[in-house]
Amino acid sequence: xxxxxxxxxxxxxxxxxxxxxxxxxxxxxxxxxxxxxxxxxxxxxxxxxxxxxxxxxxxxxxxxxxxxxxxxxxxxxxxxxxxxxxxxxxxxxxxxxxxxxxxxxxxxxxxxxxxxxxxxxxxxxxxxxxxxxxxxxxxxxxxxxxxxxxxxxxxxxxxxxxxxxxxxxxxxxxxxxxxxxxxxxxxxxxxxxxxxxxxxxxxxxxxxxxxxxxxxxxxxxxxxxxxxxxxxxxxxxxxxxxxxxxxxxxxxxxxxxxxxxxxxxxxxxxxxxxxxxxxxxxxxxxxxxxxxxxxxxxxxxxxxxxxxxxxxxxxxxxxxxxxxxxxxxxxxxxxxxxxxxxxxxxxxxxxxxxxxxxxxxxxxxxxxxxxxxxxxxxxxxxxxxxxxxxxxxxxxxxxxxxxxxx
Numbered sequence: 001x002x003x004x005x006x007x008x009x010x011x012x013x014x015x016x017x018x019x020x021x022x023x024x025x026x027x028x029x030x031x032x033x034x035x036x037x038x039x040x041x042x043x044x045x046x047x048x049x050x051x052x053x054x055x056x057x058x059x060x061x062x063x064x065x066x067x068x069x070x071x072x073x074x075x076x077x078x079x080x081x082x083x084x085x086x087x088x089x090x091x092x093x094x095x096x097x098x099x100x101x102x103x104x105x106x107x108x109x110x111x112x113x114x115x116x117x118x119x120x121x122x123x124x125x126x127x128x129x130x131x132x133x134x135x136x137x138x139x140x141x142x143x144x145x146x147x148x149x150x151x152x153x154x155x156x157x158x159x160x161x162x163x164x165x166x167x168x169x170x171x172x173x174x175x176x177x178x179x180x181x182x183x184x185x186x187x188x189x190x191x192x193x194x195x196x197x198x199x200x201x202x203x204x205x206x207x208x209x210x211x212x213x214x215x216x217x218x219x220x221x222x223x224x225x226x227x228x229x230x231x232x233x234x235x236x237x238x239x240x241x242x243x244x245x246x247x248x249x250x251x252x253x254x255x256x257x258x259x260x261x262x263x264x265x266x267x268x269x270x271x272x273x274x275x276x277x278x279x280x281x282x283x284x285x286x287x288x289x290x291x292x293x294x295x296x297x298x299x300x301x302x303x304x305x306x307x308x309x310x311x312x313x314x315x316x317x318x319x320x321x322x323x324x325x326x327x328x329x330x331x332x333x334x335x336x337x338x339x340x341x342x343x344x345x346x347x348x349x350x351x352x353x354x355x356x357x358x359x360x361x362x363x364x365x366x367x368x369x370x371x372x373x374x375x376x377x378x379x380x381x382x383x384x385x386x387x388x389x390x391x392x393x394x395x396x397x398x399x400x401x402x403x404x405x406x
Contacts, residue, residue, distance in 0.1 A: 007030055007033060007393065008391070008393050008394050008395075009365065009391065009393070009394075010026060010030055010393075011023070011026060011027050011030055011334055011335075011336065011391075011393055012334075012336060012365040012368075012389045012391045012393070013365070013368055014026055014368070015331065015333070015334040015336060015367075015368060015389060016367060016368050016369055016370075017368040017369065017370055017372070019062070019066070020333045021059060021062040022062060022063065022066070022068075023333050023334055024055065024059045024333060025056060025059045025060055025062060025063060027333070027334055027335065028052045028053070028055035028056040028059070029052075029056050030393065031048070031052040032049060032052040032053055032056065032080065032083075034393070034396055034399050035048050035049040035052060036049060036083055036093060037093075037396065038092060038246045038247060038396075038400070039092050039246065039247055039248060040092060040245055040246050040247075041087055041092055041246075044404065045246065045404065046084055046087065046088070048403070048404075049083065049084055049087075050084050053080055053081070053083075053084075056080075060072060108129060109125075112125040112128050112129055113125060115128045116128070179239055179240075179281075179355070179356045179357070179358055179359060180239070180240040181237055181238060181239050181240065181355060181356065181358075182237075182238045182240070182253075183234055183236075183237045183238070183304070183317055183355070184234055184235075184236075187232040187233055187234050187305075187306065188233075188234065188235050189232070189233035189234075189235065190232045190233070191230045191231075191232065192230060192231050192232070192233045192305075193230055194206060194207065194226075194227045194228070194229060194230075194231075195227075197231065197233070197303060197305075200260035200261070200273075201233070201258065201260055201275075201302050201303045201320070202275075202302055203302050203303045203320045203350075204348075204350075205347075205348075205350045206225075206303065206320055206352075207225050207226065207227060209320060209350050209351050209352045210225045210318075210320075210352045211224055211225055212351070212352070213318070213351070213352040213353070214311070214312070217314070217354075218312055221311075221312070222310070222311065222312055223310060223311055225311060229308050229310075229311070230308065231305045231306065231307075231308060232305060232306040232308075233303065233304065233305045234258075234304040234305065234306070234317060235257060235258060235259045235304070236255055236256065236257045236258070236259070236304070237255070237256050237304055237317075237355055237358070238253050238254070238255050238256075239253060239254050239255075239256065239358065239359075239360060239361075240252075240253050241253065241254060241360060241397065244397050244400060244401070246396075246400045246404065247396055247397060247400065252397070254360060254361050255361075256276045256278050256301055256358060256361050257274045257275070257276050257301075258274070258275050258276070258301045258302060258303055258304050258319075259271075259273060259274045259275075260273050261273040272379040273379070274379075275300055275301060275302055275382075276300075276301055276361055277298055277299065277300050277301070277324075277361070277362050277363070277364050277382070278298070278299060278300075278301055278358050278359070278360065278361050278362055279293070279296040279297070279298055279299075279358075279359045279360050279361075279362045280296065280297055280298070280299045280321065280353060280357050280358055280359065281295060281296060281357045281358075281359050282295060282296065282297045283295040287359070292401055292402055293327055293337070293390075293402060296327075296359055297323065297324065297325075297326050297327070298323075298324040298327065298339050298362055298364060298390065299321040299322060299323050299324060299351075300321060300322045300324070300382060301319055301320075301321055301358070302319075302320045302321060302322055302350075303319065303320035304317060304318075304319050304355065305317065305318055305319075305320070306318070314354065315354075316354045316355050316356050317354075317355050318352050318353065318354060318355065319352070319353050319354075319355050319358065320350065320351075320352050321350065321351055321352075321353060322341070322342075322348045322349065322350050323342035323348075323349040323350070323351065324339040324340060324341055324342055324364070324388070325339050325340045325341075325342045326339070327339050327390055331389075334389075336389040336390060336391070336392075337389070337390040338367070338387055338388065338389055338390070339364065339387075339388050339390060340386060340387050340388065341386075360398075362390060362391075362394075362398070363390075363391040363394035363398075364382065364388040364389065364390060364391070365381075365388060365389045365391050366381045366382075366384070366385030366387075366388055366389075367385060367386070367387040367388060367389060373385075
């Protein structure tokens with residue numbers, strides 16, 4: 001699992017920090033891993049898988065030239081040669097991994113040995129496993145018998161079970177079906193003053209940005225926003241993403257947070273502020289969920305709030321955002337797109353948008369150099385770095401939507 005998390009940021013971390021030839025080898029290997037784990041393949045995905053493998057083999061000698069490796073006589077490297085042919089003959093290899101066997105090792109070896117006294121443990125482990133299996137079979141038989149005899153009601157199907165989390169209301173869908181989302185029924189931070197929002201959420205331009213939004217979307221503005229208004233504030237929104245035919249037919253959801261810092265109190269440690277980045281729909285006519293990055297622009301979500309009733313009504317909650325520049329690139333070696341913080345009059349370029357324009361979360365990485373800036377942390381890199389990479393490797397869904405036609 002640690003290696004799987006590392007490979008999500010490997011290309012972004014090494015771009016600009018290593019020899020481009022080394023980066024080519026790393027990127028081709030990571031691309032191969034991502035294409036190989038798809039659950040559904042087409043001729044295009046298999047061609048991309050083979051291309052990534054060919055690129056790796058044609059450039060891997062640079063690692064020997066730089067004394068990083070002595071040779072590539074590695075069984076796993078050799079096994080990569082058979083992936084394309086194996087997928088064509090046997091189907092996708094998403095289920096062929098060691099996770100299941102590693103998990104069973106805990107149940108059938110570690111736990112079984114812990115039940116012994118360490119002497120003649122093989123025989124004791126075998127007896128212990130046989131008894132566990134017998135108890136499991138007996139339990140399933142009793143459960144089946146009770147249902148057949150009508151003693152208990154059958155368990156509901158998974159899609160009939162109530163959704164966990166009573167704080168979430170039903171899905172709200174915009175007229176243009178931009179985004180399906182759920183949000184808290186009762187805001188966790190109600191009745192926040194403009195001064196509190198300025199200090200805790202860094203939304204310095206909330207009033208002018210909200211005024212611009214209302215002029216654009218309201219036929220008649222009853223009252224202009226002022227510094228004396230109070231706002232109900234949300235700390236997160238959950239977006240429902242359409243299924244991805246390359247990885248799973250199951251619908252997934254992602255969470256986008258705009259949470260202020262919490263000061264330490266008594267024995268409880270404080271927490272840093274979290275303001276996630278997201279891709280925002282700038283051109284509804286050009287944007288389609290299957291169209292990659294077209295019609296989208298990155299932004300940082302600073303505030304999620306509800307419009308006060310005396311200012312009018314809007315169908316959706318609103319978000320105060322700080323824009324990044326449109327994605328540029330991609331870089332010829334890494335394939336990563338770049339962006340920077342957008343400014344206006346040397347100040348952050350901000351706006352208020354309807355939350356149904358938030359398409360999905362995104363991961364922005366500070367552009368690395370040969371020498372890493374030691375001041376960067378996960379909580380301040382968006383404020384300190386000047387140029388950022390859009391990282392498609394953060395999730396295989398993002399990877400496929402950037403590189404494949406869905």
